[in-house]
Amino acid sequence: MDHVSEKTDLHTDSDLEKQVTPQEPQLQRKLKSRHLQFVAIGGTVGTGVFIASGTSIATAGPAGALLAYAFVGTLVYSVMLSLSEMSTYLPISGAFTRYAARFVDPSLGFSMGWIYYFSWSITYALELTAAGLVIQWWNSSLSIGIFITIFWVPLTLINLLPVDFFGEFELWFSSIKVIALLGFMIFAICINAGAGDQGYIGFEYWKNPGAFAPYLTDGAKAKFVGFWAVLIQAGFAYQGTELVAIGAGESSNPKKTMPAAIRKTFWSIFLLFIFTIFFIGILVPYDNESLLIGGTNAGSSPLVIAAQLAGVKVLPDIINAVLLTVVLSAAASNVYSGSRVLVGLAEENCxxxxxxxxxKKGVPYYAIALTSGFGLLAYMNLSDNGGEVFNWFLNIISVAGFIAWACTCICHLRFMSALKAQNISRDNLPFKSWGGAILAWYGFTFCSIITITQGFTAFVPWVTEDFFIAYISLILFAVLYVGHKLVTGSKFIKPEEADLETDKFQEVESENWEESPRSRWKKALNYVF
Known part of the structure; x- marks a missing residue:
């Protein structure tokens, strides 16, 4: 008996020893819904809406640009619902780039993940350059290289802080741009009502020069071409909305925080964009020459142009200061997003x-170091030849968002097929997309069409260089996919073999909890909005 007891005790000690063996440090679940929301806002609401929106109105007119942004918004909505359903069930780092490897094809996960990673890493270099150009608004004699260095160091260090500290930083920094846009809307209402030098405006600019701007051709066809040309610009502006799902692996309670964060992020960004485009369109005529100047500082901002037309003199400096916070907030979000995508690629052996x-605090320092290193590409702008190469790099960014969105919809379709094949009801998921397969197909179809047709200006007339500039992202994506397929010989994942268990989030809830009528009404409204 003593022998048996001794063996049992030894066995128990061995088990205990295995249990107390420290696990390798990993990402920590410290991000709350508000953190996830503002990380996405930080990466999305940037120069695209503060500056590039003017080009959109000049290309398609106020009504054409508004329709384009609204239409792309519906595509983003379909993508966000797909993401919400998958990320609440499998809240993993890298999010949708890993879903591709699990539900569709490892080669798709590899190519999608790397093209998306390059996109955000190179965007970091773009934002650092933009920060230098913003500073040059006040002193053009200073080299942007000085400010690339000055901003690169603290932005990298901020990303090396524990994720909850980073989340708070992004929350407060991103709040500045949201407040600025809300302030502009109030300003626009006052100016349109007659507070500026122009007097009462109303919809005068929708009548003269018009609601739609002709583009490349004549007649009704020219209005449609202008609308279609702005779709890709609107896509660039919305790119980053999906970043809310990148933080799924660090969400404190994915079942509750992810649907709320994704829903609030989409509607926040959508409404900010739609109202900003609308108010710019009623304050600035689309044939205003200043809209076509281009640039990165306040002089190119349609918000400033609107103020100048109204006779307000102090706004340019204020807008430029806001632009600086906009750029730096986006840059910090770029490093966070890129590093988490890289973590996801590493965990999928890509x-x-x-x-x-x-x-020990859950900071992926190697991934952050490499992602931050891409920011140093901004120094290429200090030489003429380097600037040309840098512009080619930037074109990798251009279509990456639409590629990622199309692939996300494919992942959702395959995810639903896997659930059906493995007899798991979608009704039992933490969150269920109300649009299901129809909405996913809608998002995939139009994202694919826009991706393929976005470089149509290279064909009229044919310009070889413009063709490669427009389609370098798509070409790189295809090369990565085919290359990975040839090297690894990966096969498509069968629905019945898809991994739906690993990293599945488990939450223990009280069995005695009863939902109140008020909670049910709130839940119903949240389900719709």
Whole structure:
């Protein structure tokens, strides 16, 4: 008996020893819904709406631009619902780039993940350059290289802080741009009502020069071409809305925080964009020459042009200061997003495994170091030849968002097929997309069409260089996919074999909890909005 007892005790000690063996540090679930929301807002609401929106109105007119942004918004909505359903069930780092490897094809996960990673990493270099150009508004004699260095160091260090500290930083920094846009809307209402030098405006600019601007051709066809040309610009502006799902692996309670964060993020960004485009369109005529100047500082902002037309003198400096916070907030979000995508790639064996390593506080320092290193590409702008190469790099960014959105919809379709094949009811999911397969097909179809047709100006007339500039993202995506397929010989994932269990989030809820009528009404409204 003593022998048996001794063996049992030894066995128990061995088990205990295994249990107390420390696990390798990993990402920590410290981000709350508000953090996820503002990280996405930080990466999305940037120069696209503060500056590039003017080009959209000049190309398609106020009504054409408004319709384009609204239409792309519906595509983003379909993508966000797909993301919400998958990320609440499997809240993992890297999010949708890993879903592709799990539900569709490892080669798709590889190519989608890397093109998306390059997109955000190179965008970091773009934002650092933009920060330098914003500063040059006040002193053009200073080299942007000075400010690339000045901003690169603290933005990198901020990303090396524990994720909850970073989340708070993004929340407050991103709030500045939201407040600025809300302030502009109030300003626009006052100016349109007659508070400025122009007197009462109303919809005068929708009548003269018109609601739609002709583009490349004549007649009704020219209005449609202008609308279609702005779709890709609107897509660039919305790119980043999906970043809310990148933080799924660090969400404190994905079942509750992810649907709320995704829903609030979409509607916040959508309404900010739609109202900003609308108010710019009623304050600035689309044939205003200043809309076509281009640039990165306040002089190119349609918000400033609207103020100048109204006779307000102090706004340019204020807008430029806001632009600086806009750019820096976006830059910090770029590093966070890129590093988490790289962690996801490493965990799917699509990148060296050491990129998944984290500190004891859950900070993926290797992934952050590489992503921050891409920011140093901004120094290429200091030489003429380097600037040309840098512009080619930037074109990788251009279509990456639409590629990611189309692939996300494919992932959702395959996810639903896997659930059906494995007899798991969608009714039992933490969150269920009301649009289901129809909405996913809608998003995939139009994202694919826009991706393929976005470079149509290279064909009229044919310009070889413009063709490659427009389609370099798509070409790189295809090369990565085919290359990975040839090297690894990966096969498409069968629905019945898709991994729906690993990393599945488990939450224990009280069995005695009863939902109140008020909660049910609130839940019903949240389900719709």
């Amino acid at each position: 990148a060296p495994r050491f990129f998944a390593r984290t500190s």
